[in-house]
């Protein structure tokens with residue numbers, strides 16, 4: 001009898017280990033190149049150690065509660081691995097806790113297949129828990145002996161045996177231990193919670209911050225400036241590049257005062273990394289500036305503009321409200337089309353206006369376009385059930401076509417708003433295959449080479465001929481998101497105090513000079529070309 005009791009105990013330990021290990025196992029299967037045999041084995045050992053610790057808890061119910069907590073995190077990681085082929089990172093975590101209902105629906109709709117992983121895991125876990133609670137108590141000596149051995153084995157998993165974690169070129173034991181435990185399931189989400197709490201605290205630091213910027217010129221006429229941030233649009237699919245055979249931006253291409261830039265890179269390949277670097281002075285290297293200083297909204301506010309943020313895209317997430325702390329008004333909308341009608345009314349109201357927003361644009365699953373914009377078939381608006389390798393790319397191109405239509409309407413509106421300028425920049429690009437699309441993990445050129453264009457009204461050009469000429473001179477120069485903040489200030493004739501100034505990064509200045517471009521990947525500023 002004693003032998004059976006102990007065997008049951010070991011089986012529970014083995015099953016729990018397998019369950020906690022399942023996301024790593026699935027990732028290994030779907031992403032062989034990222035997950036090595038050694039790191040997968042380490043994860044297995046760590047999961048074994050965790051299961052042993054849970055079984056050491058004297059009160060079985062308490063043990064089950066702890067195991068359930070880790071199980072919930074395991075399930076979240078399973079969905080992540082199934083969908084994005086990566087473990088959850090801080091952006092996904094913050095997105096998950098602050099996401100909009102619409103994004104959740106899009107996400108859930110495209111991830112039903114994750115149920116194939118989740119349902120068996122939940123059923124098995126419930127069975128193991130019931131069995132464990134009903135199991136007779138196991139002799140104390142055996143419990144400690146077995147668990148001691150398991151913990152030792154787990155420690156081997158944590159120990160650094162390969163020199164893979166390099167921080168500032170010195171070998172870091174701490175980084176290695178972190179990489180093998182805290183950054184991986186089932187501990188990953190606990191670790192992310194700690195980071196998220198710290199991030200949210202830092203967001204509250206800049207309440208009293210001011211740039212003390214001034215205007216170099218004042219204009220009697222009406223002025224309207226708009227910063228439009230796109231979503232997931234890559235340069236390669238914009239027909240304004242003159243190369244892409246599909247005419248995805250026919251209307252913008254016909255606008256006279258539009259300057260399209262061919263060599264612009266984003267600073268980060270996910271929305272929550274890249275957008276703060278567009279709207280603040282932060283760069284991949286000096287990323288803290290996105291928290292320690294306010295955004296471009298503050299600059300306009302300091303110079304008598306009425307500032308408006310339309311809550312779409314990242315700006316609709318609670319964790320991103322710090323990016324427009326000093327704004328006068330926010331507007332709630334439900335679609336990209338509503339963004340445009342909101343601008344139409346808001347820009348008519350005030351004499352000096354600055355408006356900022358992000359579109360849902362070309363967000364995966366590339367369904368954000370009305371059926372009549374389904375120019376390329378089959379696409380996932382009208383031919384959802386058709387199996388075709390070109391379905392995703394067709395749908396993606398249709399979303400760009402729709403964005404082109406909306407932005408063209410916006411430019412037509414701004415023609416009647418005095419001295420007006422529009423900056424359109426995509427947050428990051430997209431890697432698209434026949435079966436899926438994503439961004440953030442590879443951070444390849446498809447993801448960081450994105451469109452940027454500047455449009456201005458005739459009234460604007462009349463007063464700022466040097467600036468518009470400089471813009472046109474720089475269309476082929478290498479530049480990145482570092483330049484947006486300074487270009488907007490420059491074009492609006494706003495001067496920052498010397499400690500914040502960077503005229504060589506202002507594309508509308510004759511002093512503009514290209515600088516090395518860095519993308520923030522996994523917390524590291526990596527130079528790209």
Ligand SMILES: [Zn+2]
Nearest residue numbers: 231232271427
């Ligand atoms: Zn994005």
